[in-house]
Amino acid sequence: MGDHDPEGRERLDRERLTQAQLSAFRGMLGPVLDTNAFYRTRLATAGVIRPQDIASLDDLRRLPFTTRRELTEDQAARPPYGTLLTFSPERYTRDHRTSGTTGRPLRWLDTPASWEWLVESWAAGYRAADVGPEDRIFLAFSFGPFIGLWCAFEAARRVGAMAIPGGGASTEQRARLMADNAATVLVSTPTYALHLADIARAKGIPAMDAVRVTIHGGEPGASIPATKRRIADTWGATCFDHAGATEVGSWGFECGELRGLHINESEFIVEVLNPRPDEPEREGELVLTNLGRVGMPLIRYRTGDHVRLASDPCPCGRTYVRLDGGVTGRVDDAMLIRGIVVFPAALENAIRSVPQVSEYAIDVDRRGALDELRVRVEAAAAGGSSTADVAESIRRATGLRAQVTRAEVGSLPRHELKSRRVVDHR
Ligand SMILES: [Zn+2]
Numbered sequence: 001m002g003d004h005d006p007e008g009r010e011r012l013d014r015e016r017l018t019q020a021q022l023s024a025f026r027g028m029l030g031p032v033l034d035t036n037a038f039y040r041t042r043l044a045t046a047g048v049i050r051p052q053d054i055a056s057l058d059d060l061r062r063l064p065f066t067t068r069r070e071l072t073e074d075q076a077a078r079p080p081y082g083t084l085l086t087f088s089p090e091r092y093t094r095d096h097r098t099s100g101t102t103g104r105p106l107r108w109l110d111t112p113a114s115w116e117w118l119v120e121s122w123a124a125g126y127r128a129a130d131v132g133p134e135d136r137i138f139l140a141f142s143f144g145p146f147i148g149l150w151c152a153f154e155a156a157r158r159v160g161a162m163a164i165p166g167g168g169a170s171t172e173q174r175a176r177l178m179a180d181n182a183a184t185v186l187v188s189t190p191t192y193a194l195h196l197a198d199i200a201r202a203k204g205i206p207a208m209d210a211v212r213v214t215i216h217g218g219e220p221g222a223s224i225p226a227t228k229r230r231i232a233d234t235w236g237a238t239c240f241d242h243a244g245a246t247e248v249g250s251w252g253f254e255c256g257e258l259r260g261l262h263i264n265e266s267e268f269i270v271e272v273l274n275p276r277p278d279e280p281e282r283e284g285e286l287v288l289t290n291l292g293r294v295g296m297p298l299i300r301y302r303t304g305d306h307v308r309l310a311s312d313p314c315p316c317g318r319t320y321v322r323l324d325g326g327v328t329g330r331v332d333d334a335m336l337i338r339g340i341v342v343f344p345a346a347l348e349n350a351i352r353s354v355p356q357v358s359e360y361a362i363d364v365d366r367r368g369a370l371d372e373l374r375v376r377v378e379a380a381a382a383g384g385s386s387t388a389d390v391a392e393s394i395r396r397a398t399g400l401r402a403q404v405t406r407a408e409v410g411s412l413p414r415h416e417l418k419s420r421r422v423v424d425h426r
Pocket of ligand 1 (some may be wrong): 148157255257262315316317318
């Protein structure tokens with residue numbers, strides 16, 4: 001493994017890491033308390049007027065949470081950017097927008113310094129995957145307003161690798177670009193990696209030959225064991241998960257041990273919010289404070305991601321906390337089906353454990369008083385027992401009985417970004 005952490009920042013003991021976080025947080029508070037209208041009022045209400053008012057991370061935990069709803073309301077009330085800007089608009093050089101799949105799209109601005117911070121956070125993921133100057137990275141995205149791919153694109157330069165943009169091209173053209181350039185790294189959503197491989201195979205394009213690493217964001221698939229395995233097998237590569245969000249930045253990456261996402265604690269303060277106070281705070285909603293995006297910061301931001309902290313140290317030696325199974329779902333996505341709490345990721349894992357399945361779609365309905373779980377699968381081999389296998393796999397994973405039917409191969413939707421395979425009609 002290369003020398004990806006020369007300053008040892010990823011391996012500090014807990015006490016020194018906490019001190020570093022506190023000092024970075026207080027450094028950020030200076031300008032934020034001076035000129036950030038959104039946080040100035042909120043922090044004053046919590047009794048914080050000067051950075052010195054935060055003497056420990058326990059003090060931080062007394063500050064109010066920030067929610068997605070507050071952000072959208074703020075931007076709606078004061079369009080277009082809201083009141084979360086620390087500096088005057090001319091200081092900002094980047095504008096990005098969220099997809100709006102979970103509500104009204106958010107706009108996010110970055111100053112040159114904040115942008116550097118974002119790119120560096122993404123580069124930490126490349127370094128952990130040992131991606132460097134020898135590599136040619138193919139980015140299979142359409143280069144729209146979503147921030148993650150732009151960070152991934154610029155972070156390639158940071159580690160000395162070549163970045164090959166996959167915008168403005170069909171899937172077949174992308175496969176050819178990968179083959180022509182002998183791309184060694186693929187960055188895409190997990191769903192799209194599988195689709196791209198299907199097309200490359202069908203057209204006989206050797207897109208996969210030189211690929212040794214795939215890195216995935218936008219959906220949790222690369223931390224879902226069955227999906228991860230399938231991507232790794234299909235591409236003949238090591239499959240890494242990567243996590244982030246437009247509003248908070250790139251916060252998580254996987255190391256070569258592939259034991260779940262590490263959270264980049266040099267740049268983020270992590271909390272896990274468990275709705276049941278009597279249980280240990282290892283499982284629940286991920287709450288993040290970013291430490292280097294002074295221009296448009298987030299303090300105690302409720303990400304909406306459901307996570308579970310791993311309790312054992314990672315053999316890679318990083319002291320950053322780790323998430324068992326990555327992001328296990330969106331807190332809002334948890335469904336109650338016949339009295340059982342189910343996350344879409346659990347269903348995905350169960351379905352993708354059946355090797356013949358290439359794509360699927362789930363509908364949840366209510367018939368009379370009873371919830372009904374219907375699954376449509378595209379399955380490769382004809383006449384097999386794939387539908388029965390899927391039903392059995394779901395029953396074992398969740399205890400639920402599902403009605404599984406077969407869909408024609410190629411008939412279910414594929415997406416480049418955030419696919420929604422589960423529709424709850426209730
Ligand atoms: Zn590790």
